[in-house]
Amino acid sequence: MTTVTSRDGTRIAYEKVGSGEPLVLVDGAMCYRGQGPMRPLAAQLSGDFTVYTYDRRGRGESGDTKPYAPERELEDLQALLEEAGGSAYVFGASSGAALALEAANSGLPMRKLALYEPPFIVDNTRPPIPADYGEHTAQWVAAGRRGGAVAGFMRQVQVPGFAILLMRLMPAWSKLKGVAHTLPYDFAFVGPYQQGKPLPSDKWTGVTVPTLVADGGKSPQWMRNSVKALAGLLPTARYHTEPGQTHMLKAKVHGRMLAEFFA
Structure with missing residues (x-):
């Protein structure tokens, strides 16, 4: 490195x-x-x-x-x-x-x-991502709710609820929480084009x-x-x-x- x-x-x-x-x-x-x-x-x-x-x-x-x-x-x-x-x-x-x-x-x-x-x-084949998703995710991270921020992202990308529960038990979950604060960074690039238009x-x-x-x-x-x-x-x-x-x-x-x- x-x-x-x-x-x-x-x-x-x-x-x-x-x-x-x-x-x-x-x-x-x-x-x-x-x-x-x-x-x-x-x-x-x-x-x-x-x-x-x-x-x-x-x-x-x-x-x-x-x-x-x-x-x-x-x-x-x-x-x-x-x-x-x-x-x-x-x-x-x-x-x-x-x-x-x-x-x-x-x-x-x-x-x-x-x-x-x-x-x-770009169409109605799935629900759009809420326009305030990035802001809410940043608030979760600021409040120390990194796990909630990760789970919220998983729900938005349509990971089933039972799979999210299983993921919380896996060692990789801590790594995901470690980068949860960067989720709004990604949304800054994709969010404007996730509104079904x-x-x-x-x-x-x-x-x-x-x-x-x-x-x-x-x-x-x-x-x-x-x-x-x-x-x-x-x-x-x-x-x-x-x-x-x-x-x-x-x-x-x-x-x-x-x-x-x-x-």
Whole structure:
């Protein structure tokens, strides 16, 4: 592990494996290098790429300078890209895909961009996320109710109640509570597009690099609808469905998908 310094002085922890062209992986909600799918995915891709995984602001071994703003996370990714040589391939999953999308739209130097299931809600195939969800989550964390904040997130992503009860008994629950304060950070990127309304046609006109927008064939219909809608808005995008897959990344399957696109 080593660190880079973001524009506001925050230290961002990262690690790299492999050899070849640089590739930066961007985690979704509650995930970081020590928890989530990116470290196995990096290992899968390390034969073809120099893969960078990092702890997003406030997670793992990265700092969390206040006040938070989405722009700070774009600056964090910019610092990683500079460390990788000035530009790189970029892959983002879930809310990390929304972050990577905003980064590309802002002009950060990318060679290609791959997005997997940014959790937008663009129609009435599932209820929208309450517009004040991020504010309520921050209040739970401030009140010391981190477990409640995690459970609230799980309910919003439609995890069954009995599964949440079982998760509370598992060792990973403490890790989830440890990053509960970053849930509003993710909501800042996805919340405006989780209200059951069509995506704005003029929002991401700055995305000019070749882009893969992908979903899983077994993912919920609401999510697949949003992924297809996003792909239709980006002039350089290709829409792809990975057969038999869900929102959960599998290193071997999704690694192959990314290797083929970035090759």
